[in-house]
Amino acid sequence: MFVRDLWYFGCLSSELKPGQHLHRELLGQPVLFGRDHNGKAYALKDICPHRGILLSGGEAQQHNGETHVECPYHGWRFRTDGSCAAIPSLTAEQAKAMDLTKIRTRAFPVHEDQGLIWIYYAREEDADKPPAVEPPKLDIPEGEKPRLVVRDVFNCHVDHAVIGLMDPAHIPYIHRQWWWRSAKSVHEKEKKFGPVERGFTMLPHTPSKNSYLYRLLGEPQTEIRFQLPGLRTEYVQAGGKHFTGFTAVTPTNENSTAITIVVYWNHPLIHAIPNFLLKTGISIFVGQDRDAVNAQQVGLAYDPKLMLIHDADVQAKWYFALKRAWDKHRDTGEAFRNPVKPATLRWRS
Numbered sequence: 600m601f602v603r604d605l606w607y608f609g610c611l612s613s614e615l616k617p618g619q620h621l622h623r624e625l626l627g628q629p630v631l632f633g634r635d636h637n638g639k640a641y642a643l644k645d646i647c648p649h650r651g652i653l654l655s656g657g658e659a660q661q662h663n664g665e666t667h668v669e670c671p672y673h674g675w676r677f678r679t680d681g682s683c684a685a686i687p688s689l690t691a692e693q694a695k696a697m698d699l700t701k702i703r704t705r706a707f708p709v710h711e712d713q714g715l716i717w718i719y720y721a722r723e724e725d726a727d728k729p730p731a732v733e734p735p736k737l738d739i740p741e742g743e744k745p746r747l748v749v750r751d752v753f754n755c756h757v758d759h760a761v762i763g764l765m766d767p768a769h770i771p772y773i774h775r776q777w778w779w780r781s782a783k784s785v786h787e788k789e790k791k792f793g794p795v796e797r798g799f800t801m802l803p804h805t806p807s808k809n810s811y812l813y814r815l816l817g818e819p820q821t822e823i824r825f826q827l828p829g830l831r832t833e834y835v836q837a838g839g840k841h842f843t844g845f846t847a848v849t850p851t852n853e854n855s856t857a858i859t860i861v862v863y864w865n866h867p868l869i870h871a872i873p874n875f876l877l878k879t880g881i882s883i884f885v886g887q888d889r890d891a892v893n894a895q896q897v898g899l900a901y902d903p904k905l906m907l908i909h910d911a912d913v914q915a916k917w918y919f920a921l922k923r924a925w926d927k928h929r930d931t932g933e934a935f936r937n938p939v940k941p942a943t944l945r946w947r948s
């Protein structure tokens with residue numbers, strides 16, 4: 600149902616303080632994201648192996664320099680690698696006779712960079728193997744931190760969220776607003792695409808002159824990259840400065856998808872725009888996409904047959920082809936072959 604053996608966006612660095620943790624649902628499973636007392640991020644399956652309560656309901660404690668999460672029910676304690684460190688109800692003799700480290704909750708590989716915390720989600724049977732791929736890295740200057748974050752929740756399966764966000768043909772219908780596009784601005788577009796690692800990119804181009812915001816920036820160049828599992832990054836470059844919008848489309852479960860938009864920039868013109876204004880603009884945009892896919896669910900409940908047409912839906916076709924190719928690679932061990940070939944796509948929007 601969800602692609603595995605890939606890094607998923609988990610949460611923001613700023614959400615995790617040392618000695619604290621939070622609960623998230625990811626790919627239909629409860630996950631505890633935490634930061635130990637030394638500042639290192641970790642992630643555990645958020646289920647106590649004793650009797651199944653969420654571990655995140657308990658507190659993180661320090662014992663002999665280690666961070667332990669204490670289960671709120673009977674006080675069993677777990678290290679950040681998932682192994683059990685203590686069962687308070689055991690007598691000294693019982694404790695000696697038991698190998699506590701055999702009791703564990705799953706621990707996930709975690710990577711923190713650029714203000715983002717990534718979690719490697721392997722298949723259950725490969726949970727102990729090291730990650731098969733490197734964690735994602737945004738192509739922005741070293742040391743940059745997120746300047747703006749917008750979140751939303753789409754009540755749909757991740758596939759509809761992904762293809763809904765990448766689909767160019769909905770723009771004049773769903774995102775019709777005076778400060779972005781006018782209804783009269785629809786025209787033929789031609790964009791060049793090429794493969795990137797586990798994904799594809801709309802190669803650098805000068806965006807439509809009819810986008811008011813883009814016109815403000817001078818002569819910008821835009822590139823939009825998509826990579827599995829659902830990572831979309833829009834890079835805008837103008838005069839050696841950048842404005843980068845990263846969107847993580849993360850399945851919460853089968854019927855709910857978390858959208859996190861993290862924006863980075865060093866472009867002076869963007870500094871001049873009040874943060875709340877930019878945030879409002881992005882929230883309006885993503886809210887329009889959310890309302891569209893949520894409305895779509897009413898029709899999808901009847902399980903209709905769907906169509907993907909040329910060329911406006913080719914990116915959606917690539918997304919499904921990439922998923923199939925990745926699953927095949929993981930199932931068979933054959934090398935991963937990116938199904939995307941360089942192409943020029945044309946549509947009206």
Ligand code: FES
Pocket residue numbers: 647648649650651652670671672673674675
């Ligand atoms: S349920 Fe966690 S210690 Fe009992």
Ligand SMILES: [Fe+2]
Pocket residue numbers: 763764769770773774884888
């Ligand atoms: Fe959209």
